[in-house]
Amino acid sequence: MPNASKRKIRETAAKFAFLIAACTSVAAVVMICLFLFVNGIPAMGKIGVFRFLLGQTWRPANDQFGIFPMIVGSLCVTFGAVLIGVPTGVLCAVFLVFFCPKKLYKVLKPAVDLLAGIPSIVYGFFGLMVIVPAMQALFGGSGKSLLTASLLLGIMILPTVVSVSEAALRAVPESCLEGALALGATREQSVFFAVLPAAKSGILAGAVLGIGRAMGEAMAVSIVAGNQAIIPESILSGVRTLTANIVLEMGYAADLHREALIATAVVLFVFILLINLLLNLVKRRDKP
Amino acid sequence: MTKPRLAVCKKRPGSLLLFLLTAVSAALVCLTLLAIVAYIVVKGLPSLRPSVFAWKYDSENVSMFPAIVNTLLVCLLSLGAAVPVGVAAAVYLVEYAKRGSRLVSLIRMTAETLSGIPSVVYGLFGFLVFFVAFGWGYSLLGGALTLAVMILPLVMRTTEEALLSVPDAYREGSLGLGAGKLYTICKVVLPSAMPGILSGVILSVGRIVGETAALLYTAGTVAAIPSHWLDAGRTLSVHMYSLLSEGLYIRQSYATAFVLLLLVAAINALSGTVAKKISKR
Numbered sequence: 328m329p330n331a332s333k334r335k336i337r338e339t340a341a342k343f344a345f346l347i348a349a350c351t352s353v354a355a356v357v358m359i360c361l362f363l364f365v366n367g368i369p370a371m372g373k374i375g376v377f378r379f380l381l382g383q384t385w386r387p388a389n390d391q392f393g394i395f396p397m398i399v400g401s402l403c404v405t406f407g408a409v410l411i412g413v414p415t416g417v418l419c420a421v422f423l424v425f426f427c428p429k430k431l432y433k434v435l436k437p438a439v440d441l442l443a444g445i446p447s448i449v450y451g452f453f454g455l456m457v458i459v460p461a462m463q464a465l466f467g468g469s470g471k472s473l474l475t476a477s478l479l480l481g482i483m484i485l486p487t488v489v490s491v492s493e494a495a496l497r498a499v500p501e502s503c504l505e506g507a508l509a510l511g512a513t514r515e516q517s518v519f520f521a522v523l524p525a526a527k528s529g530i531l532a533g534a535v536l537g538i539g540r541a542m543g544e545a546m547a548v549s550i551v552a553g554n555q556a557i558i559p560e561s562i563l564s565g566v567r568t569l570t571a572n573i574v575l576e577m578g579y580a581a582d583l584h585r586e587a588l589i590a591t592a593v594v595l596f597v598f599i600l601l602i603n604l605l606l607n608l609v610k611r612r613d614k615p
Numbered sequence: 616m617t618k619p620r621l622a623v624c625k626k627r628p629g630s631l632l633l634f635l636l637t638a639v640s641a642a643l644v645c646l647t648l649l650a651i652v653a654y655i656v657v658k659g660l661p662s663l664r665p666s667v668f669a670w671k672y673d674s675e676n677v678s679m680f681p682a683i684v685n686t687l688l689v690c691l692l693s694l695g696a697a698v699p700v701g702v703a704a705a706v707y708l709v710e711y712a713k714r715g716s717r718l719v720s721l722i723r724m725t726a727e728t729l730s731g732i733p734s735v736v737y738g739l740f741g742f743l744v745f746f747v748a749f750g751w752g753y754s755l756l757g758g759a760l761t762l763a764v765m766i767l768p769l770v771m772r773t774t775e776e777a778l779l780s781v782p783d784a785y786r787e788g789s790l791g792l793g794a795g796k797l798y799t800i801c802k803v804v805l806p807s808a809m810p811g812i813l814s815g816v817i818l819s820v821g822r823i824v825g826e827t828a829a830l831l832y833t834a835g836t837v838a839a840i841p842s843h844w845l846d847a848g849r850t851l852s853v854h855m856y857s858l859l860s861e862g863l864y865i866r867q868s869y870a871t872a873f874v875l876l877l878l879v880a881a882i883n884a885l886s887g888t889v890a891k892k893i894s895k896r
Contacts, residue, residue, distance in 0.1 A: 426637055445651065448856050455859065515634050539731050
C-alpha cells in the first residue's frame with residue numbers, strides 16, 4: 328500500500344519538524360550564552376577579573392573599567408524596589424482575593440493588567456516629569472536618585488507581584504480559610520495567619536520574579552537614577568545600574584570599551600541566572 | 616457584608632488594622648495607575664496635532680508617523696518568525712513528547728530562562744549577531760528577529776495552555792474516525808485552541824510595542840520608514856526614548872506617550888475580550 332507508507336513518511340516528517348521547533352528555545356539559550364561569553368569573557372581577562380568586578384572607577388577614556396559601583400547600584404535599586412513593591416503588591420493581592428466586592432474586582436483586575444502593559448519608557452517619562460520634580464521639591468538636589476529609581480521600579484514590579492501572589496492565594500484550598508473561621512478567628516486573622524502562610528512559596532516566587540524584573544529593567548532606570556558611576560553614599564545620591572551602563576554607552580563605545588560593556592551584560596546575565604535558579608528552588612519546595 | 620465586618624472589627628482593632636492595610640495597598644495601586652493615566656491623558660491629548668502625524672519626519676514637526684509604521688512592521692516580522700515556531704514547539708510538547716522526559720524538562724527550563732532574560736541583554740545579543748556577525752548594521756529585520764526570540768517563550772507557554780485545555784475526546788473522536796495524527800492536530804486540535812493562541816499573540820504584540828532596550832542597538836533610531844528590511848528604523852517606544860534623550864521636544868513626547876498608552880489599553884481590552892470568549896465556551 329503506497330498510500331499508507333506515504334502517510335507514515337508524512338507523519339514522521341511532521342513529528343520531526345515539531346521537534347526541531349521545540350528545540351529552538353534550547354538553541355536560543357545556547358546561542359545567547361555563546362555570543363555573550365565569547366565576546367565578554369576575553370575583555371574581563373584583558374582588564375583583569377578582579378579589577379573589572381571590584382574596581383571602583385569607571386573611566387573608559389582612561390581605560391579604567393571597574394563595574395563595582397554598578398553592581399552595588401543594581402543591588403541597591405533592586406532592594407529598594409522590592410522593599411516598596413512586594414509588601415504593597417502582596418497586600419493588594421490579599422485584598423483582591425478575600426475582601427474585594429465582585430463589582431470592584433471587575434475594575435481593579437483590569438487596572439492591574441493595564442499597569443503591567445504600560446511600556447517601561449512611559450514609566451520612565453512619568454518618573455522624569457512627575458516623581459523627579461517631586462523629589463527635588465521634597466529633598467532638594469537633582470531629584471534623580473537611588474530613592475527615585477527604587478520608587479519607580481517598585482511601581483513597575485507591582486503587577487507581577489500582585490498577579491503571581493493572587494494566583495498563589497487562590498490555589499490555597501477553601502478548607503484552610505473555613506477551618507480557621509470555624510475556630511472562631513475573624514476573617515482577617517484567618518486570611519493572614521492561616522491562608523497567607525499556606526501560600527508562602529507562591530508569594531515568594533512572585534517576589535523573586537519581581538526581583539528579576541527590577542534587576543533587568545533598563546530604560547526607566549536610566550532616565551531617573553542619575554547615572555553617576557560611583558557607589559551611592561545615601562539614598563538621595565545618584566546611582567548607575569548595570570543595565571543603565573549598557574544602554575547609556577553602547578551607542579558610541581568601541582574596542583575594549585565595547586567589550587567591557589558586553590562583559591557588564593555577562594555579569595548581569597549571571598545575576599539573572601542565579602535569580603532563575605532561586606525561583607526554581609522556591610517552586611520546587613511546593614512539590615513534596 | 617461590610618457592616619457586620621465593621622462591627623466585628625470594632626471589638627478587634629488588630630483585625631481592622633489588617634483589613635485597612637490591604638485596602639490601603641489596593642487603593643495605592645489603583646491611585647498610581649490613575650495618576651499615570653490621568654497625567655498622560657491630560658498632558659498628551661492637547662499635544663496631539665495633525666503635524667505629529669505628518670507623513671515624513673523632520674525636526675520641525677517631529678512626526679511619529681514613521682515610527683508607527685515601523686512598529687507595525689516590526690510586529691508583523693517578529694510575529695511571523697515567533698508564532699509558527701512557538702506554536703509548533705508547543706504542539707510537540709503537548710501532543711508528541713512523553714511527559715517528564717529529559718528533553719521536555721530541558722525545553723521547559725530553557726524557555727523559562729529565556730523569559731527571565733532582561734531586554735537589554737537581548738539587545739546586546741541581537742547587536743552581536745545581526746549587526747556584527749551578519750554585518751547587517753542597524754536593521755529592522757535584525758530588531759524584529761531579536762524580539763522574536765524574546766517573545767518565543769510567551770507564545771510557547773500560552774499555546775501550551777490552550778492545547779492542554781482542548782478535551783482529549785476531540786482527539787480520540789478524530790483518530791477514531793481514521794484521521795492521522797497530523798490531520799487531527801491541524802484540523803481539530805489547533806482550531807479549537809485558536810482563541811488561546813490568539814490571546815498569546817495579543818500579549819506578544821503588547822510586549823513588542825513597549826520594547827525599547829532590545830531595539831535601540833539592533834533596529835537603530837532612524838526616524839524614517841525603511842525602504843528595505845535591512846534598513847534601520849525606530850519604533851514608537853524608541854522614538855519616545857530618542858525624544859527624551861534629546862530633551863527638546865516635550866510636547867511631542869507627551870503626544871507619543873499618549874499614543875503608546877492608547878495602544879496598550881486597546882491591546883489589553885482586546886485580550887480581555889478574547890479571554891472572555893474562551894471562558895464562555
